[in-house]
Amino acid sequence: MDPLFDLALRWTHFIAGILWVGHNYSSVVQRPGWRPLAATDLTDDTSPRFQALLNREHGFFRWASVVAWSAGLLMLWQRGWLPDALMLDGALAPIGLGTWIGTFMMLNVWFVLWPHQQKVLGLVPASVDERLRCSRITHLSSRTNTMLSIPLLFFMAASSHGGLAG
Template sequence: MTKFFSNLWAVIAVSVAIMVAIAFWAHGTYGNPAGYYNGFFRFLHVLAGVMWIGLLYYFNFVQIPTMPKVPAELKPGVSKYIAPEALFWFRYGALVTVLTGLIVAHLNGYLIEALTLGAGFRLIGLGMWLALIMAFNVWFVIWPNQKRALGIVPAEDAVKAKSATTAMIFSRTNTLLSIPMLYCMVTQGALGGL
């Protein structure tokens, strides 16, 4: 049992197999292919969103506040191994969340109405725009600055320090935007029509 649970990818494979079995059972039970695809993309959207926002909160609630307390000789363990791996999943979690969210909006026929903040779709639209801003920050501000700050790309010490500060400010900006974004997404769904 320990060998199985020590292998993350084996655990994920079994988890996906269980999910596929449930999906085939549900698909056969409900017999609605369009609804099934919609549900599947919603599932992927939520799964990727948990990865993205979970890592955003890890960085802001755990890593950033804890790093000043970590002894200097231990910091390379975080900056060379943990942070780059976490940033990989963070970036792609953001990308998949946005793409699947756009697919769900398209499949349900409200993509344009939401992006233009049309009547009845203002909350979900505002949530989508906040998520798009956050994803932009991840890919075009946080990641380029983190690459310099972590030494993934060469930079002088002053540039590394400035890049670390910039990445932190935009990560905190995303934390600030995440709460209203999640509120818009959840509340619009609770109001119906999606």
């Protein structure tokens, strides 16, 4: 394996992971508790709450999830570890668990959070009641990924730095 390509993959995975997971941590710090939106927050595009929602929706974190996940899989594949990691076989079980958690998190972003967020932001037509319902789902989806990032990071670190992988 080319050492420069490996280094580029590692840094790509690392930086994309920071952007992705950092977005969730930032959200927790900025909004530690759930504050439901009001119908007026969604019917008035100039309301401060709607503008805050719109400004937070920058899209970087969604694409960072794809980049981080893809770079991680490519690193495992390049080393010949991907099948054993996905099968949670032997010393590759920790990184395999991290891979499965990361896969679930990325799917959560793209197939739960984003479709609902599009309704909240009015990018996809929906009634105000539906948009309010979707705002709660996006909150819970984001918090789920934040909590899952803890074991994800543990298994990533344990696999290469914790002595669990041979």
